[in-house]
């Protein structure tokens with residue numbers, strides 16, 4: 001079994017390790033608002049060397065709006081797993097246009113991985129970790145290779161696994177810095193920001209989807225349920241894998257397939 005090689009760090013990222021930089025920046029920005037965290041990351045710390053990873057989901061408009069006001073040319077990586085709701089694809093196009101985002105990059109799975117491991121598009125039902133691996137983890141890993149850092153919209157309130165989420169952290173799989181400007185934000189903070197700036201809602205929000213992923217793995221939730229209860233409903237899985245801190249990509253040599261093992 002061979003471990004996936006780490007994506008090489010671009011030369012400009014090597015001056016200070018992501019881990020060391022995260023420790024410094026967490027101290028500097030301990031009480032800073034999200035906008036200042038973002039502005040520092042985009043303009044000062046990593047100008048031209050960072051991207052925003054966005055799902056264009058129910059809460060994504062907040063970060064996209066903030067980034068558009070700082071620099072609408074910041075690359076936005078949108079993971080089109082080819083299992084998304086049609087509403088998400090339409091929302092992505094309309095929101096990007098409205099905010100003037102000029103560098104939205106559609107990131108898709110490698111057709112060879114799909115042909116080998118999910119030719120019928122049913123892998124999500126048999127092996128959701130493997131499905132996320134080829135449709136999310138691997139494509140994102142390739143997409144962030146040119147960058148030193150990436151911005152995420154994760155928040156502490158979203159899941160127990162995110163309870164200790166810092167503003168800045170090292171992604172231990174890629175050794176790049178992850179910036180989580182909304183780590184402290186609550187559901188109400190997001191709602192208030194979107195109201196204040198008249199940002200359009202994802203069309204599925206009104207249909208009972210407060211958290212939106214791929215169509216086969218997302219259901220509506222009841223009013224008294226956790227907002228993420230509709231993600232991989234009935235399964236122990238709570239994360240797609242792209243945010244597993246310390247997650248490893250493992251390939252087992254085989255005539256067919258890349259996903260025999262995922263950890």
Ligand code: SF4
Nearest residue numbers: 124128131132214217
């Ligand atoms: S969320 Fe579901 S359909 Fe999407 S990549 Fe993961 S397992 Fe596959």
